[in-house]
Amino acid sequence: MTRPEGLDGADFDVDAVAALLRASKIARIDVRVAGSVVEVQREEATVVVVAVSSLPKAALHPYTEKLSMGHVGVVLVGPPPEEVLSRMPSRAVLATLHRIDAPHALYTAVDGSLERVELRIAAERRSRSIRRYRYELSELVEIARALTQERNIDRLLDLILEKSRFITGADAGSIYVVEPQDGGRLRFKLSQNESREFPSSEFTIPISTRSIAGAAVVTRRAINIPDVYEIGEKQPFAFDRSFDERVGYRTKSMITMPMISAEDEVIAVIQLINKKRVPEKRLGSAEDVEREVIPFDPRSQDLLETLGAQAGIALENALLYDEIRALFEGFVRASVSAIEQRDPTTSGHSQRVSVLSVRLAQVIDRADSPRFRRVRFSRRDLTELEYAALLHDFGKIGVREEVLVKAKKLYPHELEQVRSRIAYARKAAEADVLARKLTMMREGAGASDLARLDQELAARLAELDDAWRIIGEANEPTVLKEGDFTRIAELGVLTYVGPDGKPAPLLMPSEVESLQVTRGSLRSEEIEQIRSHVVHTHAFLSKIPWGKSLRRVPEIAAAHHEKLNGRGYPHGLTADEIPIQSKIMSIADIYDALTARDRPYKRAVPVDRALAILGYEVEDGHLDADLVQAFIEAGVYEEAERELEY
DSSP states (O other), X not given: OOOOOSEESTTOOHHHHHHHHHTSOOTTOEEEEETTEEEEEETTEEEEEEESTTOOTTTTGGGHHHHHHTSEEEEEESOOXXXXXXXXXXXXXXXXXXEEOSHHHHHHHHHHHHHHHHHHHHHHHHHHHHHHHHHHHHHHHHHHHHHHHOOOHHHHHHHHHHHHHHHHTEEEEEEEEEEOSTTOEEEXXXXXXXXXXXXXXOEEEEOSTTSHHHHHHHHTSOEEESOGGGOOTTXXXXXXXXXXXXXXXXXXXXXXXXEEOTTSOEEEEEEEEEEESSTTOOOOSHHHHHHHEEOOOHHXXXXXXXXXXXXXXXXXXXXXXXXXXXXHHHHHHHHHHHHHHHOGGGTTHHHHXXXXXXXXXXXHHHOOSGGGTTOOOOHHHHHHHHHHHHTTTGGGGGSOHHHHTOOSSSOHHHHHHHHHHHHHHHHHHHHHHHHHHHHHHHTTOOHHHHHHHXXXXXXXXXXXHHHHHHHHHHTSSSOOOHHHHXXXXXXXXXXXXXXXXXXXXXXXXXXXXXXXXXXXSOOHHHHHHHHHHHHHHHHHHTTSOOOSTTTTHHHHHHTTTOOTBSOOSSSOOBGGGSOHHHHHHHHHHHHHHHHOSOOTTSOOOOHHHHHHHHHHHHHTTSSOHHHHHHHHHTTHHHHHHHHHHO
């Protein structure tokens, strides 16, 4: 081939220039003529050689986008006029040859231009890679933060799957949780699918290499399959197409990743399906799958492994948290049960107060009234109130059991002692009259004298019977009439002849005091013992390390008997000093005490009467008027009753 000499813009021959370049020693180039230009390609880089004098305005239009991106460079032959350069994108012209006096000048210009374009592409790729790395890193940090903050296991699993799909561009996915019992099984927990909606429910499969998820658990490695319909026969597992056929889906690429805990145990499996070229694209048909779905690349696998490690620890923490929470709730329930075993008459009271308190708090949280507009109860606040209400009577464990269960004014053993004294007094009176009769008969007394003794005995026995009746009536925990105090006082001075032959009181002073109690069944010192339960509650609950979110449980539980007017106990707190949770609990406690049907010493008060009594408590300065109004208007007691029945 004859090499042209002195080519300039005027006699630029594209075929001749193309021939020169094909004959060059520039490695790995592809040369072709494209209209009035010569296009030289090396992998992703392109250089266009064009003569200025024969450069039509439309000659470079096919390269406009890549020129602006710097993926195409231009070598001009001939002196470039300003109007030509002005039409070029910035950085487009990489070399200018006024003439092609020798082939090596053309080779050098084209080779150097290709290198510059390659450097641009490499720099852009590095820049994209850095940006992508920073983006992925920031996403992983945000994902890690979100995972560590979530404690609900179901929500956590949903979050793990959502973020796994997001960072890998997967169209669908599932999560299986390892259940170690019964030899080990995998429980399917949930699935997500961007392109299809279908119902799903939990099920279990054995942990073995016969399933892809099981194989990931057994091998403790990721399993990356470009097309599950083309799994080789050498693999121990296969893909069941029945799901695809049932919902009209085409599963193609799949990656299955084991989630390993800090204890180095596989606790779950993430299975992602169909990595998409364009993550936003929905896969509406099998053709879409063939066109859009690609295998999970090494970068996706690395990202999933990183997220899987984070998710495994987060899931392990959530499982441990759930286990600790269940353990703690079991302790709380056991404590309540222990309290109620000591006082069976209030069985269920703590649970009812807890439900009533939490429901009223939720009503207040939603209220728009000016008083409660800024009062809000978070999930932790409600849990704190729930525990405080469940344990508000925990201090009863420090109160004598006989005081707790005292249904009458006299303890059963005291009443039995009184009954024994009266029975003995009857026998003593009968024996005394019989002895006197024998003496009088020996002395020759007549029938009339003996009759007087019988009348005397009858009067004495009637007196003792009347005393027993009065004691029985006074022993009931009701409000005594004014005259009853006198009769009890009179019985307090009655005597009988004891076994030693000396007068003994029919009623002991402590028994007279008990029978003269005006309201209820407890003497003043017994009332103080009962009241001391809130002090014991605070002391006992303060020994429990509640943590930051539940630290106020002892304070809230111990203040449920405080009154707004400062006349409550144990500390006589005023309205501003009483926590609103304790004010809520006071209403629930009083309402349940009034309406409870399991108290043997009193009848249950009808609901309308109980609500009226709450109103009286407001008038007396004991309860918060706005809280009581919300309790009544929202029907908290009805809602709580339905929940307890359920």
